[in-house]
Every structure is written in structure tokens, then in C-alpha cells.
Amino acid sequence: IAKLVEEAQVGKAALQRLADRVSAYFVPAVILIATASGLFWYFAAGIGLTYSLLAFVSVVIIACPCALGIATPAALLVGTGKGAENGILIKGGDQLEEAGKIKTIIFDKTGTLTKGQPSVTDIVPIGKLTEIQMLGYAGAVEKGSEHPLAAAVVNAAQGKRIELSEPSGFEALPGLGVKATVRGHEVLLGNLELMRKFSVPVEAYSERMAELQDQGKTISLLALDRQPVGLIGLADTVKESSAPTIKALKKMGLDIVMLTGDNERTAKAIARTLGIDTIFANVRPSDKEEIVKKLQKGGKVAMVGDGINDAPALAAANVGIAIGSGTDVAKETGGIILIKDDMTDVPKALELSKATVRKIKQNLLWAFVYNVALIPIAAGILVPFLGPGIYEVLPLLAAAAMAISSVTVVSNSLLLRRFNPKI
DSSP, X not given: OHHHHHHHHHXXXXXXXXXXXXXXXXXXXXXXXXXXXXXXXXXXXXXXXXXXXXXXXXXXXXXXXXXXXXXXXXXXXXXXXXXXXXXXXXXXXXXXXXXXXXXXEEEEIIIIIBOSXXXXXXXXXXXXXXXXXXXXXXXXXXXXXXXXXXXXXXXXXXXXXXXXXXXXXXXXXXXXEEEEEETTEEEEEEOHXXXXXXXXXXXGGHHHHHXXXXXXXXXXXXXXXXXXXXXXXXXXXXXXXXXXXXXXXXXXXXXXXXEOSSOHHHHHHHHHHHTOOEEEOSOOHHHHHHHHHHHGGGSOEEEEEOSGGGHHHHHHSSEEEEETTSOHHHHHHOSEEESSSOTTHHHHHXXXXXXXXXXXXXXXXHHHHXXXXXXXXXXXXXXXXXXXXXXXXXXXXXXXXXXXXXXXXXXXXXXXXXXXXXX
């Protein structure tokens, strides 16, 4: 964590690169103006060598681009440090700057908006098997899977003290379900697409499935030797912080999108609960990246996820926001990591990013205006009114003004320490 914060604080945002490019032209220009000023007052105005040299020195001192150089790093240092204090790790200045320009934010459902700890709520036999037998086969085939839904089925079977057989030929089919051989029978457990893929006739049970899906439940269909034997309903609890998060993001004027591998009925039930208008249901892991790229045509996109299958989408998004309780792959891919499992940190991260970018722009504006305004004075624009004697004190005043400029930039950046958004 400390390493990530340190890397972010020394990283460069796009605004910093702009300042570096300006400095590359600004410094030679200042040397040219200082030389021209000294030569003008010596040869053209004839005020003497001492005063002419002091004119040269005053311009160089007053235009020293210290404030310009520290305008961005100072704000980044305070902004990323403030984020770390609040459990928000920002990996770099570019991520922080991009986060302030987000137009659309995409949420994965399971484990992000929901707790990712589903439980079995319904066991509906539609064949000759009893509920116990159904759980025995379902639990056995799910033993080889790492999906949260698989853990829920296995836990339900173990909760009823069912002895689970060891499956053979286990195969996880991304976005569909699982397939294995248990006690000599081919067992399929997954969604409707899986059943269609293996030509399992389940259309007769669509009404019962729809009834469960309208309650926001995920349906897994169990088939034995390609014959349907039961429906298993699973429900995942929505995180307490999800609804306030969506409300806050909407207030910020962002478009909210939810991605899920669940069917459309279940997705709509969860979306209604949270107030999300746009959903993509039946999304396979490989499709998430494509959806991100499609939405990027309308503006900058942030993706919030926690799982291995979210990693490509997190990488494709302009800003990937990974949940700290998620997988290592997701956290490695995300540009912003939320250490706490609190979804309200998402709008906080975006607000902090906007506040930091505002400070960077204020700092850069001050540095530019300061230099543009004071260089003419250092070059001698007041000499016709106050005489060349002004150069006896002007270098000292120039040094003081340069220091004040740098102190102003740092002090303005430190005001970010007071950042405390109310979500």
C-alpha cells in the first residue's frame, strides 16, 4: 500500500506534462528577455553596467519557474495522501485526472453492488429426484468451481449434512455454468443458455423460473444425463452502501450502468431496488470489455469490479476501480483501489479527483499569471517613472516574490487536507 501511494505521489498527470512542455520553452524565453533587458538598458538607455546587470538578474529571479514546477506535484501529493487516509488508493496522477472527467460508471453486480455471498433460497424438483438428491448432485458438481454461486450450493448441501461425491471430468463453462460426471451420470448445472447448448428441454418450466427471477433471484438449472431434474434459486444480498452510492453518483450527473451474467428479469429486479436505469444482462466475462469500449464512444468510462472476470473491463476502462475485498488480479488491473468494502468510496474517489484537479489548475494559473505579470516589472517597465535606482531593491523584492509564489502554491494544495465529502 505504501509503495502504491509513493508511486502515485511521484507520478505525472497530463497537466504536469503540459507544465513541463511549457517550461521547456519558458526558461529559454526568460533568459532571452533577461539578456535583452540588460543589453537594452546598458546600450540604449545608458543607465550603467551595474543597473543593467541588476535588470538581467531581476528578470531571472522573478521568472524562476519554481511555482510552475511544483504546481502539479504538490496537489498530487496531498490528494493521493488524503485518498490513502480514507482507504482510497490512487495508483497515479493520470488516473486521478481521468477520474475527474468520467461521464459513465459501470458496476459489476455480484460482489460489487451485492455482497457476493449468495445463499440457496429455493429448491424446486421437476423430475424424480428429491430435494436432498438434487443438492447432492449439485453440490458434488460445484465442488470444483470457485464461483460465489457454487460456494452457496456447496454450503447448502453441507448444511444438510449431505456427503458429496467427488466429480470427474469437471469443466467450467464461463458465463454458462459447470459440467461434470458424478456417480456415473453427466451433470449439468447452470443457466438457460447452458441447457440450450446441451439441448436440455426446460421450456416447460419457464413460468416457474420467471416467478423466481422477478423476486431478484438467480436460477440455476440442474440436468442429469441431459434431462431436467430441478431448479435452484439463489439470492445475493445488496450491500447497504450500494443505494446511497448510486444516488450520490446520479446527483453528480453520471450515467449508471450495471453488468451481470444473470438473466434480464433478475437484473431488472436488482436494478429497480438500486435505482439503476441501464442494465446489460446475460453478459459473459469476455463481453464486458466490449461493452466498456462501446460506452466509451459517449465519453470517459469508469468500471467498478472485484473479480477475475472483471479484469479485462477494468483495464479497458478509462479508470478501473477495484474493490479491496476482490481478487488480486482485479486490484492489480484497477487504477484506483478501494481498501474498504464500502461502495460510498466510489463517489468519494471521484469527488477527490475533481478537487485535486481543480487545485492543480488553480496552481498552474497562479504560476503563469504571476510570471507574466511580474516579468515586465523586473525588465524595467517602471524605470521611466521611478528611475534606475529601483534596481537597488528590485532583485530583493523579486526573490521575495518568487518565494511567496511557491509558498502560495503549496498552501493552496494543502487546503485539500480539509476535503471531506458528505455522501
